[in-house]
Amino acid sequence: KKVADRYLKREVLGEGTYGVVYKAIDTQTGQTVAIKKIRLGKQKEGVNFTALREIKLLKELKDSNIIELIDAFPHKGNLHLVFEFMETDLEAVIRDRNIFLSPADIKSYLQMTLKGLAYCHKKWVLHRDMKPNNLLIGSNGQLKLADFGLARIFGSPDRRFTHQVFARWYRAPELLFGTKQYGSAVDVWAAACIFAELLLRRPFLQGSSDIDQLGKIFAAFGTPTPSQWPDMLYLPDYVEFQYVPAPPLRSLFPMASDDTLDLLSKMFAYDPKSRITIQQALEHRYFSSAPLPTDPSKLPRPT
Ligand code: ADP
Numbered sequence: 001k002k003v004a005d006r007y008l009k010r011e012v013l014g015e016g017t018y019g020v021v022y023k024a025i026d027t028q029t030g031q032t033v034a035i036k037k038i039r040l041g042k043q044k045e046g047v048n049f050t051a052l053r054e055i056k057l058l059k060e061l062k063d064s065n066i067i068e069l070i071d072a073f074p075h076k077g078n079l080h081l082v083f084e085f086m087e088t089d090l091e092a093v094i095r096d097r098n099i100f101l102s103p104a105d106i107k108s109y110l111q112m113t114l115k116g117l118a119y120c121h122k123k124w125v126l127h128r129d130m131k132p133n134n135l136l137i138g139s140n141g142q143l144k145l146a147d148f149g150l151a152r153i154f155g156s157p158d159r160r161f162t163h164q165v166f167a168r169w170y171r172a173p174e175l176l177f178g179t180k181q182y183g184s185a186v187d188v189w190a191a192a193c194i195f196a197e198l199l200l201r202r203p204f205l206q207g208s209s210d211i212d213q214l215g216k217i218f219a220a221f222g223t224p225t226p227s228q229w230p231d232m233l234y235l236p237d238y239v240e241f242q243y244v245p246a247p248p249l250r251s252l253f254p255m256a257s258d259d260t261l262d263l264l265s266k267m268f269a270y271d272p273k274s275r276i277t278i279q280q281a282l283e284h285r286y287f288s289s290a291p292l293p294t295d296p297s298k299l300p301r302p303t
Pocket of ligand 1: 033084
């Protein structure tokens with residue numbers, strides 16, 4: 001069945017937050033695409049605005065590490081977003097027990113993730129929903145950031161966003177403390193969680209509630225001190241907590257190189273103002289020292 005006289009519908013790929021995603025063939029180009037069908041039903045305004053925001057953002061974002069929005073159109077009361085089709089995602093790679101990830105492979109996946117983010121941050125756009133299943137991988141091994149449904153331009157006058165947008169495990173401590181003035185540092189924290197997940201082959205900080213998430217962070221890095229993070233005391237949901245000492249980071253990542261641990265610790269800085277930026281992270285010696293990142297076309301992928 002043809003959609004909008006152009007796309008030949010194939011199988012359903014999955015169910016997302018706003019609706020079904022299915023595979024299709026673009027009859028004009030022969031290209032395989034993924035079409036995200038967004039319901040424009042009852043909660044009209046919410047869905048509408050989110051979708052429009054996503055379209056507007058995506059159309060302005062063109063980079064080799066950002067998923068391309070090919071087309072967008074309304075059809076039978078649904079909004080259809082046409083993206084380039086991607087073979088798999090980073091979550092599938094991390095979960096696949098048959099895949100061995102070398103330090104060079106991990107470096108390559110992280111570098112592509114950070115490059116996509118650096119591009120967004122340069123355009124004053126936050127991703128805000130970074131997690132391994134939003135990092136799609138194409139047939140050539142290129143990793144691209146997807147799902148900007150929750151992203152928003154952060155240079156706009158109203159900087160007080162809602163803070164419950166992140167998948168909990170990737171949420172920065174300032175979000176867990178209810179900050180309303182967050183910035184690109186939240187994406188750096190999430191990228192650090194993904195970096196750790198690539199090293200450990202399981203999610204690093206698996207909190208079962210927001211409070212438990214903070215507990216997991218404290219257990220890993222020790223409780224933050226006011227001298228480490230002065231603004232913490234003034235955050236809306238800040239509560240006093242019992243002191244927990246920081247274990248050596250090395251004990252959590254026994255196989256990691258010194259460069260790996262140095263970059264990781266800078267991406268996991270408690271104070272968002274002292275956290276390394278994406279650009280600085282890309283310039284860290286981790287990326288220029290041996291082993292160099294694997295060429296994307298040579299990266300291991302699920303079969
Ligand atoms: P969510 O909103 O839960 O993050 P999405 O709506 O982004 O999920 O995607 C739903 C499903 O569709 C996912 O499981 C993903 O595998 C698949 N999918 C999304 N985008 C693409 C794409 N560009 N190519 C191939 N599969 C995709």
